Amino acid sequence: MTVSTKTDQILSADGMPLKKSLGRALRHQKRRALMLVAPLLIFIFVAFIMPIVSMLFRSVENDIVVNTLPQTVMALQSWNAETEELPDEDVYAAFAADIKLAAETKTHTKVGLRLNYEQAGIASLFKKTARKVKKWDIESDGPFKEKFIGVHKNWGKIEIWRTLKVHSSRYTSGYFLNAIDMRKTAGGPKAQPEDKQILLLLFQRTIIMSLVITGSCILLGYPVAWLLANVPLRKANLLLILVLLPFWTSLLVRTSAWKVMLQQQGVINDLLVQLGMVSDGARLVMINNQTGTIVAMTHILLPFMILPMYSVMQTIPPTYLRAAKSLGATDWTAFWRVYFPQSVPGIGAGSILVFILAIGYYITPEIVGGTKGVFISNRIAYSILKSLNWGLGAALATILLVAVLILYWAYDKMVGIDNVKLGG
Amino acid sequence: MTDNTAQDAFVEFEKVQKSYDGETLVVKDLNLRIAKGEFLTMLGPSGSGKTTCLMMLAGFETATHGSIRLDGTSINNIPPHKRGIGMVFQNYALFPHMTVAENLAFPLEVRKLGKSIREGKVNRALEMVEMQTFGGRRPAQLSGGQQQRIALARALVFEPELVLMDEPLGALDKQLREKMQFEITGLAHRLGITVVYVTHDQTEALTMSDRVAVFDDGRIQQLATPDQLYEQPENSFVAQFIGENNTMEGIVKEVDGDLAKVELDGGDVIACKPINVSQPGERTRVSIRPERVEFDKKRLKSGAHTLKAEVLEFIYMGDIFRTRLRVAGNDEFIVKTRNAPDQVRLEPGAQVEIGWLPSDCRALDA
Ligand SMILES: Nc1ncnc2c1ncn2[C@@H]1O[C@H](COP(=O)(O)OP(=O)(O)OP(=O)(O)O)[C@@H](O)[C@H]1O
Ligand SMILES: [Mg+2]
Numbered sequence: 183m184t185v186s187t188k189t190d191q192i193l194s195a196d197g198m199p200l201k202k203s204l205g206r207a208l209r210h211q212k213r214r215a216l217m218l219v220a221p222l223l224i225f226i227f228v229a230f231i232m233p234i235v236s237m238l239f240r241s242v243e244n245d246i247v248v249n250t251l252p253q254t255v256m257a258l259q260s261w262n263a264e265t266e267e268l269p270d271e272d273v274y275a276a277f278a279a280d281i282k283l284a285a286e287t288k289t290h291t292k293v294g295l296r297l298n299y300e301q302a303g304i305a306s307l308f309k310k311t312a313r314k315v316k317k318w319d320i321e322s323d324g325p326f327k328e329k330f331i332g333v334h335k336n337w338g339k340i341e342i343w344r345t346l347k348v349h350s351s352r353y354t355s356g357y358f359l360n361a362i363d364m365r366k367t368a369g370g371p372k373a374q375p376e377d378k379q380i381l382l383l384l385f386q387r388t389i390i391m392s393l394v395i396t397g398s399c400i401l402l403g404y405p406v407a408w409l410l411a412n413v414p415l416r417k418a419n420l421l422l423i424l425v426l427l428p429f430w431t432s433l434l435v436r437t438s439a440w441k442v443m444l445q446q447q448g449v450i451n452d453l454l455v456q457l458g459m460v461s462d463g464a465r466l467v468m469i470n471n472q473t474g475t476i477v478a479m480t481h482i483l484l485p486f487m488i489l490p491m492y493s494v495m496q497t498i499p500p501t502y503l504r505a506a507k508s509l510g511a512t513d514w515t516a517f518w519r520v521y522f523p524q525s526v527p528g529i530g531a532g533s534i535l536v537f538i539l540a541i542g543y544y545i546t547p548e549i550v551g552g553t554k555g556v557f558i559s560n561r562i563a564y565s566i567l568k569s570l571n572w573g574l575g576a577a578l579a580t581i582l583l584v585a586v587l588i589l590y591w592a593y594d595k596m597v598g599i600d601n602v603k604l605g606g
Numbered sequence: 607m608t609d610n611t612a613q614d615a616f617v618e619f620e621k622v623q624k625s626y627d628g629e630t631l632v633v634k635d636l637n638l639r640i641a642k643g644e645f646l647t648m649l650g651p652s653g654s655g656k657t658t659c660l661m662m663l664a665g666f667e668t669a670t671h672g673s674i675r676l677d678g679t680s681i682n683n684i685p686p687h688k689r690g691i692g693m694v695f696q697n698y699a700l701f702p703h704m705t706v707a708e709n710l711a712f713p714l715e716v717r718k719l720g721k722s723i724r725e726g727k728v729n730r731a732l733e734m735v736e737m738q739t740f741g742g743r744r745p746a747q748l749s750g751g752q753q754q755r756i757a758l759a760r761a762l763v764f765e766p767e768l769v770l771m772d773e774p775l776g777a778l779d780k781q782l783r784e785k786m787q788f789e790i791t792g793l794a795h796r797l798g799i800t801v802v803y804v805t806h807d808q809t810e811a812l813t814m815s816d817r818v819a820v821f822d823d824g825r826i827q828q829l830a831t832p833d834q835l836y837e838q839p840e841n842s843f844v845a846q847f848i849g850e851n852n853t854m855e856g857i858v859k860e861v862d863g864d865l866a867k868v869e870l871d872g873g874d875v876i877a878c879k880p881i882n883v884s885q886p887g888e889r890t891r892v893s894i895r896p897e898r899v900e901f902d903k904k905r906l907k908s909g910a911h912t913l914k915a916e917v918l919e920f921i922y923m924g925d926i927f928r929t930r931l932r933v934a935g936n937d938e939f940i941v942k943t944r945n946a947p948d949q950v951r952l953e954p955g956a957q958v959e960i961g962w963l964p965s966d967c968r969a970l971d972a
Contacts, residue, residue, distance in 0.1 A: 504666055505699035507686040509713035510764065516687075519712070523703045 234583075241576035244354035247346070250293045251280040255350040263344045263368035273343075274326040278315055285312035299571050300356070300365070301345045307336055344368045357577035381561065381578065388558040389585075391476060392540035398480045399487035399536050400529060407491035407528070412500070425488050433482065437549045440478040444468040444550070470552025478550045483539055487532035494528030530597050538586055558582060615639035615675075616800050617663065617768065622672035624658055632658050634824040636672070640802065642767075645794055647803045649811040650821030651847070656804045659821075660770050663802065665689050676768065687716075692761035692769040692799075696776050698753045700745035706732075706756050707741035713764040731763040734793065751782045758790065762797065769794075772804045787814050808848050812836065820844050837895075841882060842970040845893040852896060852939050855972065858888045866969050868892055872934035876911050877964040882971050889972035896928075896942040898966040901958045902950055912961040915939065917952045927951065933960065 248255050253276035261269045284290035294308030314333045323329070330337035348368050349356060356366040363379040364371045373379070406425065410418050428436060443449050446465045454460040468474055498521060506516035544559040551560070558578060565575035617640040624633040633655045640646050648656040661667040663674060665686030673680050681689055700709050710728040719727075732738050735755040745753055754774060761769055774790075775783045791814050794801045805811055811818045812832040820827045820835065820843075828835060828844045839845035842853070856870040858880075866880035868890055876892070883890045900906050901915070918937065919930040926942050929952050933939040941960065943949055952958065 499697065499699070501695050501697060501699040502701060504664075504686070505693065505695055506701075506712070507666075508664055508689075508691060508693035509716065509760065510687050510690070511712070511716045512687055515716055520701055 237576045238580055239576075240572055241357050241580045242353045242355070243573070244296075244349065244356070245352045246293055246296050247350045248352055250284050250289050251277065251346075251350075253277075254280045254346070258343070258347045258350065261343070261347065263347045266340060268327070268338065268340060269343055271325050271327050274330055274337075275320075275324060277330070278318060278323075278326045279320050281308075281312055281315050282318065282320060285316045295570070297345055297349060299360075299569075299574065300349055301341065303336070304342070304345065307334055307342070310334060311337070354573075357573040358581070360574050361577040361581055381558070384556070384558045384561055385581070385585075387472075388541055391472060391555075391557070392537050394476055395479050395483060395540045396487075396533050396537045398476065399484055400533065402480065403484055403487035403491055403532065404525075404529070407488050407495055410488070410492045411495035411498070422492075425485055428482065428485060433545055434549075436482060437478055437546045440474065440481070440550055441469055444474055444477065469550055470555070472551075472555040474550040474552070475547045475555035475557075478546050479540060479543060482546060483536045486535045486539060490531035490535065491525065491528035494531070495525050498524045526597075530593070534590070534593060537589070541586060542582060614641065616642040616644075616677055617802070618675040619659070619663075620673050620675070622659075622662065622669045622674060624655070624662060624667065625670050631670075632824055633662075633669075636824075636826065638819060638826065638829070640800060642800055643798050645791065645801045645803065645814060645816045647805060647811040647815040647818045648821055649805060649808060649818050649847075650827075652806060654821040655824045656806075656821050657772055660772050660802065660804055664691055664693055664770055690764075690766050690768075692764070692766035694757050694761045694769070694771040694774045696773040698745070698757040698774075700753055700757055700760070702745055704744075705741065706737070706743050706745065706748070709745070709756065710741075710760050710763050713760065717764060727763055731759040734762070735759045735789075750778055751786065754778060754786060755789075758793070762793070762799070766799070768800045768802070770802045770804075773806070774803075775805075775807075775810065783810070790814065812848070820847060822847070838881075839893065839968065839970070842891045842893060842972070845968070845970060850896050850940060850942075852894050852899070852933075852936075854892045854934055854936055856890060856892060858883050858886050858890050858969065860886050865964060868969055870934045874913055874934050876913070876967065878967040878969040879965050881968045883969045890969045891972050892967060892969050894962055894967045896940040899941045899960050899962050901941065901952070901960045903959070906961045907963060911964065912959045915958050915960045917954050917956045917958060919954055920952055931958075931960065 254273060257273040257276040258269065261273060281290060284293065290308050290312040291305070294305040297308075298305035311330070311333050318326075318329070336342055344367070348366055354366065355371075359366050359371050360374075361381055363374045363382045365374055406421075410421050410425070413421065441448075445451070446467060446469075448469070450468065451460065451465045455462050455465065460466060468477070502520050502524070503516050506520040507513070511519065541557075542559050543557060544563060547555055547557045548560050548563075551557070559582070562575045562578045562582075565571045565578065617638075619636045619638040622633060622636040623631055625631050636659060648659060650656050658667060662669050665681070665684065669682065673682055675681065676689065676691075700706075701712070704712065707728055710731055711724050714724045714727055728741070729738070732741060735758060737752060737755055737759070740748065740752065740756070745756065748756065754777075757774070761771075771790075775786050778786060787810055790801075803811075803814065812835070815832060817829060817831055818835050819829045822843050827847075828840045830838070830840075835844065836849055839848060845851050846853070854870050856868045856876075859867040859869050859875065861880050861884060864879060866878050866883060867875055868878050869875045870892070878892050906912070913933055915931040915933045917929060918932055921928040921930070925945055927945060927949065929941045929943070930937075931939045931941060
């Protein structure tokens with residue numbers, strides 16, 4: 183270090199521009215700072231940026247069809263998918279060659295599964311066909327058209343070939359169309375059949391319920407934060423511990439506790455029945471629906487609302503309220519005109535935090551949400567874990583990510599992000 | 607104890623006590639009458655209860671005991687916003703989310719005045735503090751002195767008869783503070799308002815006030831005009847707290863009307879004016895102002911008592927000379943002399959005789 187500073191000094195005395203020599207001197211410091219944060223940067227890159235990029239990529243990636251059935255895809259190019267005529271013998275022959283090869287390398291099931299997302303039944307069709315085709319001799323056994331239709335009558339249906347052609351491109355918008363309840367067809371994007379339309383509804387529900395949860399967090403959290411900021415420090419610390427207490431118990435336990443509280447034979451219903459406010463026959467349904475999700479999530483996310491509010495309120499000196507009152511304002515006017523506007527940054531910070539957490543929440547809706555109270559993230563989990571449709575999961579997640587970014591941007595435009603204070 | 611008889615009191619504290627914790631009294635038996643149009647300053651060391659008194663008057667703290675009256679009516683049970691008392695806070699408390707003009711309009715708005723009246727009053731208030739062009743700015747865009755003026759204008763804009771100020775100039779630098787002192791007193795006199803002013807800066811108290819109440823330990827130690835306070839302190843706390851002061855301890859030998867003889871601990875016997883000593887044998891603290899001590903024989907009045915002193919240090923301060931002496935075993939005896947052409951400058955090590963008028967030398971409580 184000393185050596186390098188010395189050389190810098192000599193150089194600058196030699197008539198090197200001051201900026202350049204200063205830059206040199208600082209470069210050393212910068213490099214050291216960079217090395218200090220390097221482990222974190224690498225970790226973030228590997229564990230955060232790369233998965234997100236890979237997710238974004240998966241939502242459009244579709245090379246499995248073209249990689250497994252290259253000759254078929256080529257041959258299909260000359261076939262017009264909008265006619266009512268079956269493809270030529272060329273296509274069937276190419277397909278026979280492709281599927282035989284695929285069956286030998288056992289990749290045919292993957293293609294089948296991929297196309298099965300688009301049209302139910304294709305997976306088993308591929309399996310069955312591959313078993314037969316393995317025994318054929320591609321050179322001499324033609325023509326294949328009749329043979330395929332003999333193996334399964336579906337090979338004589340135009341739908342199958344349309345699906346194959348439409349989803350043969352290397353990159354596809356199909357997953358995104360699926361994510362908004364549409365599908366890719368030979369004639370362009372079309373709406374999904376009524377009974378399959380669920381995702382838009384889920385998006386809508388996720389946003390509305392997240393807003394409701396954010397709103398109830400504001401209503402419940404504001405007075406608590408105010409109290410925290412206005413009682414003597416020792417009591418405030420005790421209260422703060424109570425606020426943070428939920429963080430110390432497992433999320434699963436807390437959510438399950440709500441199940442016990444809210445179910446029809448649960449604590450709250452029992453109490454209401456005993457008080458005679460609800461008749462035994464008409465116990466309230468508060469769990470496995472939206473009410474359950476809202477109640478449980480409001481409880482779980484409340485600390486994220488209270489803490490930023492508290493840290494902002496802490497910085498508002500009590501003299502402002504006194505000044506307002508000395509100027510003739512009633513308690514309410516003083517609060518509303520003077521205190522509240524200054525606490526808005528806290529509300530903003532808390533709201534962003536709670537809303538963004540809520541919109542991607544998974545465990546709580548899964549446990550207490552039933553079918554009516556689940557969020558889009560439950561659907562993402564379903565796509566990835568159960569139906570193994572990673573592309574759709576990735577597309578849904580991408581839309582969610584973009585939605586959050588847009589909301590963030592809108593908030594910045596309307597309120598200004600510098601108005602968000604987490605403290606200080 | 608004090609001259610507490612301002613005629614037709616506008617503000618009146620009667621036997622007021624205050625305790626925050628139920629264990630210690632922060633304000634002990636406060637009796638204070640303030641006349642209409644008077645500029646009264648509460649002066650005292652930190653923690654002496656000045657702010658507490660002000661807050662009780664403003665209504666933000668309740669008196670534990672006693673009553674506070676405003677213009678003859680008890681205000682103990684009137685909430686702060688109905689008292690109509692203007693207030694200037696130490697950190698100004700300008701609302702940061704409102705512009706200067708909105709800040710000034712706030713008290714008028716809550717009084718439900720019409721828009722045009724409001725604008726007129728706001729403009730006049732801004733004019734009054736010479737800040738006409740600043741109406742559209744936010745408080746954060748103003749300098750400390752400008753914020754101070756706006757705070758003052760805001761406390762005055764709704765024309766209160768009584769204005770309270772709690773160390774309003776505490777955050778300003780010396781020069782600005784002096785300028786603002788002048789402006790505040792000027793405004794107060796022009797508008798004829800009654801001002802209760804809190805400070806712990808004694809110069810500020812002396813230069814601004816009609817009367818000063820010196821607080822210590824929850825009590826008023828002396829309530830008097832600035833000159834009385836400086837020249838005739840009634841106890842050694844006030845003598846020490848206001849201005850510079852030389853003290854010597856001793857025992858009272860005899861008291862004879864306006865004259866007492868005190869034997870100092872060093873053995874010298876001096877003549878003083880007895881203030882709160884009455885019996886021979888009492889311990890006393892004798893106090894004399896540095897500028898009332900004379901060492902030039904020509905200027906000493908005949909009959910003045912003299913003591914031997916050794917010069918320890920001479921400090922040139924421009925307008926005055928400050929000389930530190932050893933007198934009767936006290937190394938911190940200060941003499942201040944005016945820088946005049948014929949003034950003697952004492953050299954360290956010189957032996958001199960110093961003297962003073964017995965009436966300038968006050969025998970106070972020990
Ligand atoms: N809200 C309170 N709760 C408890 N004690 C308090 C409270 N406010 C003030 N005190 C105590 O009351 C005493 C007097 O306080 P006060 O604020 O009146 O002093 P002050 O004369 O204004 O001092 P300063 O010059 O430092 O402003 C202090 O000992 C202080 O600790
Ligand atoms: Mg104070």
